[in-house]
Each structure stands twice: as structure tokens, then as C-alpha cells.
Amino acid sequence: MKEKIEKLLEKSNIKLTSAREAILDILSKAKSPLNYEQIRSKMQADMDKGTFYRNISLFEGADIVQKLESDDRKWYFELSKKAHAHFICESCHSVICLDFVINPNASGHKVKNVVLKGICKACKRV
Amino acid sequence: MKEKIEKLLEKSNIKLTSAREAILDILSKAKSPLNYEQIRSKMQADMDKGTFYRNISLFEGADIVQKLESDDRKWYFELSKKAHAHFICESCHSVICLDFVINPNASGHKVKNVVLKGICKACKRV
DNA sequence: CTCTATGCAAAAACTTTGCAGGGAT
DNA sequence: ATCCCTGCAAAGTTTTTGCATAGAG
Numbered sequence: 001m002k003e004k005i006e007k008l009l010e011k012s013n014i015k016l017t018s019a020r021e022a023i024l025d026i027l028s029k030a031k032s033p034l035n036y037e038q039i040r041s042k043m044q045a046d047m048d049k050g051t052f053y054r055n056i057s058l059f060e061g062a063d064i065v066q067k068l069e070s071d072d073r074k075w076y077f078e079l080s081k082k083a084h085a086h087f088i089c090e091s092c093h094s095v096i097c098l099d100f101v102i103n104p105n106a107s108g109h110k111v112k113n114v115v116l117k118g119i120c121k122a123c124k125r126v
Numbered sequence: 127m128k129e130k131i132e133k134l135l136e137k138s139n140i141k142l143t144s145a146r147e148a149i150l151d152i153l154s155k156a157k158s159p160l161n162y163e164q165i166r167s168k169m170q171a172d173m174d175k176g177t178f179y180r181n182i183s184l185f186e187g188a189d190i191v192q193k194l195e196s197d198d199r200k201w202y203f204e205l206s207k208k209a210h211a212h213f214i215c216e217s218c219h220s221v222i223c224l225d226f227v228i229n230p231n232a233s234g235h236k237v238k239n240v241v242l243k244g245i246c247k248a249c250k251r252v
Numbered sequence: 253c254t255c256t257a258t259g260c261a262a263a264a265a266c267t268t269t270g271c272a273g274g275g276a277t
Numbered sequence: 278a279t280c281c282c283t284g285c286a287a288a289g290t291t292t293t294t295g296c297a298t299a300g301a302g
């Protein structure tokens with residue numbers, strides 16, 4: 001894991017620190033995008049918000065991390081990977097990755113992301 | 127216009143006031159969802175934020191208005207109409223309605239909305 | 253020793269809420 | 278006279294930023 005993260009950062013000339021490793025380690029294990037609170041709760045040691053967001057925006061600039069927002073007005077983060085759609089649950093606000101090929105040229109605009117919103121499987125059951 | 131708005135409100139037992147009429151009048155003329163600032167700038171008379179947001183949430187509760195967020199962390203509002211997709215421009219943050227039929231059962235979740243993100247036609251040209 | 257990352261605290265940006273005054277019925 | 282709508286101002290939420298200190302090389 002650590003080597004993989006080291007490689008990612010090396011490519012962009014970003015130094016490896018324990019804060020950065022912690023963030024990327026959690027994101028690399030996540031099945032779906034996570035917000036600050038969720039990431040922080042998975043950490044062993046506490047991390048300051050400032051440090052978190054500053055590193056996240058460093059990662060975004062280097063295209064290592066992508067952000068998207070749910071409808072709870074929080075940013076959700078995931079490691080950059082090939083374009084895929086997301087589902088956002090209006091009930092529990094979770095963000096779920098979908099296997100969904102994005103057609104970049106529907107509609108005359110340049111489409112980079114697709115987000116579906118509604119009620120997720122889990123919430124539907126309740 | 128006014129009669130149409132009156133009918134909308136009557137159905138939900140909401141009294142017609144000039145603030146409410148102003149908001150709904152602007153929304154009914156809009157081609158795409160608008161945020162508070164955009165709506166406010168189209169108004170003849172000034173309107174307080176509190177009044178605006180309170181009425182908007184009244185409308186949402188009555189299913190007269192739907193809200194969605196762009197990626198500028200602002201809410202965008204439109205009159206409720208039959209399910210259609212939206213395009214959000216990551217460059218100018220405008221929200222554009224698309225003629226796009228939503229398939230509610232892709233992916234096992236219940237899909238109510240579809241949002242495409244990317245660069246809009248206008249920004250692409252620049 | 254120098255340079256950058258971190259933590260703390262304050263600022264920012266939008267939205268929401270409390271409260272008192274004003275209008276409509 | 279009552280009820281609820283409105284405006285003003287303060288509070289709330291998440292993210293961003295400034296500054297001093299700690300830490301790495």
C-alpha cells in the first residue's frame with residue numbers, strides 16, 4: 001500500500017508525510033467517495049481540518065483525488081480513476097460508485113461526470 | 127401568469143403574497159434552475175434572504191419547487207416538472223436542463239434525477 | 253539552518269433561524 | 278384583534294486561510 005502511495009506522490013513531486021499517507025491510505029481502501037468526517041473517523045491519529053483540506057486540494061491539483069458533492073453540502077473525495085458514474089442517495093447522502101460508461105458527447109456539452117440521484121437500495125428497503 | 131401561480135398555491139393551501147408571486151414568476155420564466163442571487167437580481171423590489179429561503183422551502187414542501195446544487199455550493203431552484211436531466215458546467219457553474227428521459231431503475235437504486243457534469247457548449251468555445 | 257507541513261483559530265460563503273414589527277382579513 | 282409574512286440580524290455549517298511553531302533533510 002505504502003509503495004503504491006509513494007509512487008503516486010513521486011509522480012507529482014509531492015513529499016510523503018504521515019498526514020498524506022493517512023488520507024491516501026484510507027481513500028485507497030474506500031469503495032466509494034468519503035467526506036472529511038468519514039475519513040477522519042477512520043484515522044488512527046487526529047488530523048486538523050486545515051491540514052486535511054490543504055492536502056486534499058494538493059491532491060486534486062495533481063489529479064490524484066477527485067471531489068464531488070452529495071446533496072448534504074459536503075465534499076466527497078475519491079482517488080482518481082477512469083470515468084465512472086456515481087449514485088447519491090437523497091436519504092442517507094451516501095455516494096456510491098457505479099459501473100457506468102460515460103458517453104462524453106451526449107447533449108453537445110463535454111460530459112466528464114454523471115451523477116444519478118434518488119434512493120439507494122439500502123434505504124429503499126427500510 | 128398570475129392565475130397560474132395562484133392555482134399552484136391554492137392547491138397546496140399556500141397564501142399568495144407578493145414575495146411568493148415574485149419568486150414563482152421568475153422561476154416560471156426561467157429556462158434553467160437559478161440560485162438565490164440570480165433570482166434576486168431579476169426582482170423589481172428587494173427581497174430579504176430569510177424571506178426568500180423560507181418561501182422556497184415552503185414551495186419545496188409542497189412540491190412546487192425542486193432544488194439541486196451546482197458545484198459552487200449554492201442551491202439552484204426550478205419549478206417542479208416531469209423528471210429531466212441537468213447539465214452542470216464546472217467552469218461557469220450554470221445549470222442547464224436537458225431533454226433526457228430518466229430510467230428510474232438502472233443500477234438497482236431508485237433513480238429520480240440525473241446530473242451530467244463537464245464543460246458546457248458556451249465555455250467549450252472559449 | 254532552511255523550507256515546508258502542521259495545528260490552531262479566525263474568516264468566508266451560503267443558508268437557516270429567532271424575534272419583533274407590519275399588513276391583511 | 279389575530280395571524281402569519283417580512284426584514285433584520287445573529288447563528289450555523291462546511292471549507293478556506295493566516296500565522297506561528299514544529300519537523301524533516
